[in-house]
Amino acid sequence: MCGTINGVRASPTILHLDMDAFFAAVEQASKPSLRGKPVVVGGLGPRGVVSTASYEARRFGVHSAMPTAQARRLAPNAAYLGSRFGLYRAVSEVVMELLHELSPLVEPLSLDEAFVDLEAGEALKGAQSGAEGARQVGERLRRDIRAATGLTGSVGLAGSKMLAKIASEQAKPDGLVLIPVGTERGMLAPLSVRTLPGVGPATAEVLRKAGITTVGEIVEAGEDELLRLLGKAHGTSVHAMAHGIDDRPVVAERDAKSVSVEDTYDVDLTDRTRVRLEVERLAERCVTRLRAAGRSGRTVVIKVRSYDFSTLTRSETLRGPTDDPGVVREAALRLLDGVDTTAGVRLLGVGVSGLADFTQEDLFAQAQAALSEERAEGRTEGRTEGVGPAGAEEAEEGHSGAEGQPRAARAALEPASAVEEPGAAVPADRRWIPGQDVCHSVYGRGWVQGSGVGKVTVRFEEPDTPPGRVRTFSVDDPDLLPAEPRMLDADVAAVLAAQLPAPAQSPVPAQSPAPAIRPKSRSGGGGVSSSAGTSSP
DNA sequence: TCTGGGGTCCTAGGACCC
DNA sequence: TCTGGGGTCCTAGGACCC
Numbered sequence: 001m002c003g004t005i006n007g008v009r010a011s012p013t014i015l016h017l018d019m020d021a022f023f024a025a026v027e028q029a030s031k032p033s034l035r036g037k038p039v040v041v042g043g044l045g046p047r048g049v050v051s052t053a054s055y056e057a058r059r060f061g062v063h064s065a066m067p068t069a070q071a072r073r074l075a076p077n078a079a080y081l082g083s084r085f086g087l088y089r090a091v092s093e094v095v096m097e098l099l100h101e102l103s104p105l106v107e108p109l110s111l112d113e114a115f116v117d118l119e120a121g122e123a124l125k126g127a128q129s130g131a132e133g134a135r136q137v138g139e140r141l142r143r144d145i146r147a148a149t150g151l152t153g154s155v156g157l158a159g160s161k162m163l164a165k166i167a168s169e170q171a172k173p174d175g176l177v178l179i180p181v182g183t184e185r186g187m188l189a190p191l192s193v194r195t196l197p198g199v200g201p202a203t204a205e206v207l208r209k210a211g212i213t214t215v216g217e218i219v220e221a222g223e224d225e226l227l228r229l230l231g232k233a234h235g236t237s238v239h240a241m242a243h244g245i246d247d248r249p250v251v252a253e254r255d256a257k258s259v260s261v262e263d264t265y266d267v268d269l270t271d272r273t274r275v276r277l278e279v280e281r282l283a284e285r286c287v288t289r290l291r292a293a294g295r296s297g298r299t300v301v302i303k304v305r306s307y308d309f310s311t312l313t314r315s316e317t318l319r320g321p322t323d324d325p326g327v328v329r330e331a332a333l334r335l336l337d338g339v340d341t342t343a344g345v346r347l348l349g350v351g352v353s354g355l356a357d358f359t360q361e362d363l364f365a366q367a368q369a370a371l372s373e374e375r376a377e378g379r380t381e382g383r384t385e386g387v388g389p390a391g392a393e394e395a396e397e398g399h400s401g402a403e404g405q406p407r408a409a410r411a412a413l414e415p416a417s418a419v420e421e422p423g424a425a426v427p428a429d430r431r432w433i434p435g436q437d438v439c440h441s442v443y444g445r446g447w448v449q450g451s452g453v454g455k456v457t458v459r460f461e462e463p464d465t466p467p468g469r470v471r472t473f474s475v476d477d478p479d480l481l482p483a484e485p486r487m488l489d490a491d492v493a494a495v496l497a498a499q500l501p502a503p504a505q506s507p508v509p510a511q512s513p514a515p516a517i518r519p520k521s522r523s524g525g526g527g528v529s530s531s532a533g534t535s536s537p
Numbered sequence: 538t539c540t541g542g543g544g545t546c547c548t549a550g551g552a553c554c555c
Numbered sequence: 556t557c558t559g560g561g562g563t564c565c566t567a568g569g570a571c572c573c
Binding site for chain 2: 042065066070072110233259260262263264351
């Protein structure tokens with residue numbers, strides 16, 4: 001391996017890729033009428049928050065983690081779309097494959113972000129040595145991503161993970177920044193402490209009170225002062241990062257350590273029976289995910305957030321790992337018994353941690369071992385009430401899993417939504433979520449622009465067609481059906497390439513911020529780009 | 538008009554064992 | 556009988572990240 005100085009390599013061979021406004025960009029690529037328009041992807045309910053805002057929407061002050069209601073006030077004419085994780089995951093896989101072509105050492109941080117250790121791969125072989133070779137690899141990657149998906153990503157290159165990530169942030173959108181080795185200290189000094197990984201709002205506030213707001217001031221303060229302010233582990237790491245020292249290796253994806261699901265309800269829950277039912281549903285969903293991952297776990301956790309946003313967790317560790325829905329459900333309900341929910345809860349969650357790789361067979365074998373062990377010890381005093389040897393229950397009850405659940409309980413898994421439904425539940429295939437793909441037997445494929453008062457508005461267009469027309473139907477029109485998303489592929493990318501400005505070699509200067517984007521339709525039909533959701537004035 | 542959902546890591550106190 | 560220390564596991568909460 002090449003040498004490192006202060007935990008920074010001799011060459012900028014750690015690459016960080018960050019896709020630009022990823023979810024919103026996928027939606028714009030999928031929906032021609034939204035290209036160049038403000039688009040906001042996130043929770044659409046009364047308590048939803050923004051996942052991603054397109055750059056056009058950011059000009060209005062909309063950003064991720066902002067309540068969607070607030071975003072609607074800032075950018076009332078933006079398109080508000082629900083998340084389509086299946087599609088984002090599929091596009092992400094295409095991008096991650098391109099990264100794996102550079103090096104086997106790829107560390108995904110999320111669907112739209114990853115580190116790549118170029119030294120571990122072949123990409124630099126045959127390229128120029130040093131910084132110039134790394135830059136060429138980064139620029140080629142950006143071209144390949146654009147050609148394969150029609151989307152843009154920003155690349156940071158540096159001698160450490162921290163610096164590569166800071167570089168990609170500076171490169172946004174649609175750019176590449178390389179931090180030459182040896183220049184990092186001077187580059188870091190004027191930046192906000194919030195730039196450093198691990199410095200969030202709380203840490204920044206502690207530092208601010210001590211008169212420290214920039215990275216350079218952390219360096220001046222010295223290690224002793226930082227340890228005093230932030231404690232041992234945190235202080236040491238923040239101090240090192242401020243000096244540009246970061247020798248964390250790029251590590252290929254690790255096994256998950258916990259699995260959890262949670263729902264925030266549109267209206268606080270007060271009815272205890274309803275609260276218990278929701279916890280049961282969450283337990284089922286959690287186990288479904290656990291099993292899909294081929295894992296089992298020992299510790300069951302519930303999470304309860306009250307009307308006033310105060311949050312508590314309760315956990316229970318079983319005697320052995322389980323993936324039995326009944327065991328997890330009963331544990332979750334026992335934990336709930338110890339929590340007062342009469343004042344109203346806005347969120348419930350169920351999780352499993354202490355994950356093991358055990359398969360059913362392993363569990364069975366383990367249960368046998370545990371049983372014979374107990375017998376050997378003469379401990380045969382009946383069943384230990386639920387908590388019991390988890391493995392033993394598995395063995396006794398066999399596959400009482402999802403297949404064995406009552407019909408109603410299984411149906412409860414499906415809606416996957418926290419939407420309160422007073423009165424009769426709307427069938428899953430008759431709920432029209434803005435952004436969702438649909439197919440009409442006469443007009444073909446399109447997407448839901450909004451729905452309300454018994455109507456659903458659909459724009460008929462596809463990724464590789466011109467912007468399409470809008471038509472309105474009754475929500476239960478039998479000619480209208482939900483459809484699978486169209487994948488973004490090289491053909492779509494070619495169509496996009498013909499529309500978009502030429503690929504940038506370096507960060508494009510932001511176009512003079514055009515204020516108030518009028519949602520003017522470009523062609524074919526008086527549509528507004530705003531998605532109404534259920535709000536019609 | 539308040540604040541999603543999925544994770545990771547760290548700390549601290551108490552139980553328990555040696 | 557009293558004192559004490561170390562190590563591990565469990566529980567709860569909080570900060571942080573995308």
